[in-house]
Amino acid sequence: MQLYNKLSAKERAALLEEAGEDRLTLSFYQYAKIGNPELFRNHLFIAWDQMEVLGRIYVAHEGINAQLSVPAKKFPEFKNFLDGINFLKDVRLNIAIEHDLKSFLKLKVKVRDKIVADGLNDSTFDVTNKGVHVDALKFNELLEDPDTILVDMRNHYESEIGHFKGAITPDVDTFRDSLDIIEEDLKDHKEDKKLVMYCTGGIRCEKASAYYKHKGFQNVFQLEGGIIEYARQVENLKLENKFQGKNFVFDHRRGERISDDIISNCHQCGKPCDTHVNCANEACHLLFIQCEECAAKMDHCCSDKCQEINALPYEEQKALRKGIPNSNKIFKKGRSEVLKFKQ
Template sequence: MQLYNTLSAEERARLIDDAGKQRLTLSFYAYARIENPTQFRNELFLAWNPLEVLGRIYVAHEGINAQLSLPADHFYAFKDTIEAYDFMKGIRLNVAVEHDDHSFLKLTIKVRDKIVADGLEDDSFDPTNIGVHLKAKEFNDLLEDPNTIVVDMRNHYESEIGHFTGAIKPDVDTFRESLPIIEEQLAEHKQDKKLLMYCTGGIRCEKASAYFKHKGFENVYQLEGGIIEYTRQVKAEGLQSKFIGKNFVFDHRLGERITDDIVSNCHQCGKPCDNHTNCANEACHLLFIQCDECAANMEGCCSTECVDVIHLPEEEQKALRRGIKNGNMIFKKGKSEVLKYKDSASGITGTAATTLEKRTKDLRAKSQEPRLKKTLIGKGIHYFPKAEIGQFYLENGQIQSGDKILISGPTTGEQQLTVGEIFVNDAPADLAIVGNTVSFKVPFRIRLSDKLYLID
């Protein structure tokens, strides 16, 4: 009886490409009393694995929190599997604004103490005594009320790229940090103001609204279904979107475009930008905002030190990564001191910092290999397995037949080749420029994490 993944992410990506099916990305949650979370977890895996469901799901005694993708033609069969449980009958499924067939590449269902890490241990706290749910129009109307205080219940790196106008945006790294901060800041308004909250899909507000009612707030409201459902209703009903910018999401897309507004800046040069990325140095993997120009100049890295690291041989990079934990306590998301445009004292500190610095210096001194002169020009976006063709999006420079290139990625490694016949935006052409998709034959599989470099 299979209860765990047996395929790697790369193998799963290949199967998705070969199947050629459109996949839906969606999320949902439900608070309920689950007596045996492990048994519940195993039942879900057995039901979902045959339906090709992939995603990240947490179950606990208090309920379920799920973010996943599945083939569109399996949607109703999937609904049947969850509605077999009374507490999930008629549950709202938040379907993503933008879809990506590779948003998830594994089915991971984990049993946790809680479905949201809230840090609450108060036995007198009733999580079912929640605030008033508001639909998009009701939420917009309440935003106009001068007695309303609207609070973003997400983390700083989420609200930075998109938020509701006029919202309080706590500068926190985790949900559990925000609860006492908001309570303290709004302590004088427990009776005279309407507390209006929102988050990505609604689950954090579900817990937060009950917490604030428990703490004496009398007028507590929350956006039903979060930003995802709000956006769907705004489009369906022709309403004005009072959420501006991007909605941060926790799969490899890292964001869904809601409006054309750019409300954040590149963390390296200050240029208006809202594209999150992870540092190309796997020993760092810092999450930060980087514009296309800085991505090209810094080769997808957050600092010159990390640029040095990615030029080391792969085995030495692996040695550098050994023992380093890339968590919030070491690499503050979007707040590292290496990011010139961010004014923050938070960063890599203590023993972890000393260890990383020492390893970097040691490996730099050890590596005597000549540097390959290369320029980052694009990223992998698709691979056609039967035709053995890789497709890339050009973010910088240009490319033509006969150019020498390097394709680099965590799984692909570093592969050099000479470009043969090219197709630009799916048509034969001689030259591809910035903004084009360019396709050409490659003797190996490319992946979405791969970078395309032009060798000088």
């Protein structure tokens, strides 16, 4: 029985291009007690592989975190499948604002210790004692309250291309890095301020809100469905959009535009730009912001050195990488001395 991908990303991309059928990019998560994550993982892979679902899914004893691309014509079948699983019935699906045939090119269902790497010991606090969930309307009202402190629970490379007006945006590489930093910075306001948090789709705030309540914060709120659902509600209800720029997403799109604002700059020349790319050098793959002019000039590389390596025949590049520990650090966190205009 096939429980893994047989096609390469390149082969899958060609098939998707040839088929030309509409696909929906979506995400969902659910905290639940899963007794046998490996068995559940196999069940999901078999069913979704038959539906031509692609994506990145993490399964753990604590639940599931999924980012997917589903053939539009098979969405009803996909939804019925979810509803047939007790703890996933009517789970909120965060449908992307912008869709792409190739947002995902493989189906990867992985068993992990946690569905989000938060570094927390869940046995030390009540993870179900979460903050108040608010919709876009209430969220906008909270942002007008002078007693509100708004915190972005995402990483620096996410918030640099888009965030809510007035938000605190921690300069961190990972979610776990932000938790203690935020608590320390806001320790004097645990009782007199409203702590309002947001993230991409809501999953990071689920755990963070319970953690901060455990740490003594009295008034904790979280944006229901994250930026993705906020953008949908703002559009449907014709509310004021308080988000500036792009929402960073963890698929081949790397971002979807929420407003016309460009709040970041090309890391190589400094001109306004919010297009994230990965360095074309297979041994680098640094994540950074690059404008079209610099992409053409640098052959989609982050530095002169990477450009020189990328110009070599493939076999020579492969030989250079051989034996080098962690030679291919895919999706590095966007920090490098070669990025002259990284703020």
